[in-house]
Amino acid sequence: TIGQGSLANANYTITFNNGELTINPAPLSVTASDFGKTYDGLAYSGGNGVAYRGFADGETAAVLGGVLGYNGTAQGATEAGSYTLTPDGLTSGNYTISFNNGTLTVDRALLTVQADDQFKFAGDANPPFTFRASGFVGGQTMAELEGAPLLGTMATPLAPVGDYPITIAGLAARNYLINFVPGTLTVASHEIRTAAILAAPDEANKTRAILTDWRETPVNFATPGNMSREHSARSTRLQVQEPGIMLPAGASADQGSSRQLRRGNDVLSSGTGALR
Numbered sequence: 001t002i003g004q005g006s007l008a009n010a011n012y013t014i015t016f017n018n019g020e021l022t023i024n025p026a027p028l029s030v031t032a033s034d035f036g037k038t039y040d041g042l043a044y045s046g047g048n049g050v051a052y053r054g055f056a057d058g059e060t061a062a063v064l065g066g067v068l069g070y071n072g073t074a075q076g077a078t079e080a081g082s083y084t085l086t087p088d089g090l091t092s093g094n095y096t097i098s099f100n101n102g103t104l105t106v107d108r109a110l111l112t113v114q115a116d117d118q119f120k121f122a123g124d125a126n127p128p129f130t131f132r133a134s135g136f137v138g139g140q141t142m143a144e145l146e147g148a149p150l151l152g153t154m155a156t157p158l159a160p161v162g163d164y165p166i167t168i169a170g171l172a173a174r175n176y177l178i179n180f181v182p183g184t185l186t187v188a189s190h191e192i193r194t195a196a197i198l199a200a201p202d203e204a205n206k207t208r209a210i211l212t213d214w215r216e217t218p219v220n221f222a223t224p225g226n227m228s229r230e231h232s233a234r235s236t237r238l239q240v241q242e243p244g245i246m247l248p249a250g251a252s253a254d255q256g257s258s259r260q261l262r263r264g265n266d267v268l269s270s271g272t273g274a275l276r
Contacts, residue, residue: 028054028095032070032085032102039109039175041138044077046070048102050087054095065091074104080175081106111135111176115151115166115183122187125157131168131183135176146172153185161189 007014035048047070052061061068072086085102116130129151133142150170166183 025092025094025096026054026056027098028052028092029098029100030087030090031100032072032087034102034105035085036105036107038107039080039137041078041140041175044074044083044104044106047074047085047087050102056094061090063092063094064097072101077104077106079106080108108173108175108177109135109137110179111173112179112181113145113149113168113171114181115168117183117186118166119186119188122159122161122189123157126153126155126185129153129166129183144173144176146174155185155187159187161187163187 029052031051031053033048033050037044050068055063066089068087069089070085071088072084074083074085077083083104083106085104087099087102090097111133112135113131113133116132118127118129120127131149131151133145136144147170149168151166151168153164153166155164164185164187166185168180168182171178171180
């Protein structure tokens with residue numbers, strides 16, 4: 001209310017009438033800050049803070065009543081996608097508050113799907129192709145995958161010795177970005193090459209059998225007698241079948257000696273030859 005003043009004049013009878021001063025609330029915008037995360041299988045809750053616009057004379061959020069909270073589709077969101085973050089809960093007598101949405105973005109997690117490496121001998125049919133996946137979150141499994149795996153190779157039963165890519169495609173997942181990684185099909189010859197059985201010069205009366213498998217990868221044995229090693233890459237066991245080999249230090253037995261190698265039930269004499 002605007003009260004009476006002190007004006008006076010002998011020629012006038014002055015009547016003073018009250019007026020009113022109205023101070024309207026100032027507009028204040030409260031905008032939720034955007035937030036991004038990678039899919040982790042967990043439900044989202046809360047918010048990422050807000051930005052204020054419209055405070056007068058250096059005032060801050062301390063002059064507001066209520067408690068800042070968040071609503072919108074982001075609350076409880078789990079799967080990959082975009083969701084609204086809506087601030088609420090604040091009050092003020094001096095400000096007209098408008099609440100503006102922010103955005104929660106849940107990006108898909110990276111999942112690697114890789115074709116398993118396989119092995120076969122030339123002339124054999126291709127083995128069954130398999131695959132594995134890594135990168136699942138929250139204890140999830142292959143059950144998250146959709147579609148059917150498309151595994152294939154250019155190699156046929158008549159393909160020559162060599163390495164051939166095994167491609168994979170056809171799978172998708174709601175919450176994962178899939179990186180497809182090819183495997184390798186190794187086509188090998190039936191011929192196995194073996195080297196001499198040599199004595200270890202620093203270990204008297206012990207022998208070392210140096211074998212080479214069908215890919216010519218050295219396989220070492222350092223104890224006398226029946227010596228074996230599981231070839232982990234292809235689950236093939238190579239054995240020296242002659243027990244009790246005892247050679248003096250520095251001595252050697254050449255490829256012409258009657259040592260035998262065994263692959264499964266197939267026996268191969270020392271030297272170079274084919275399975276029989």
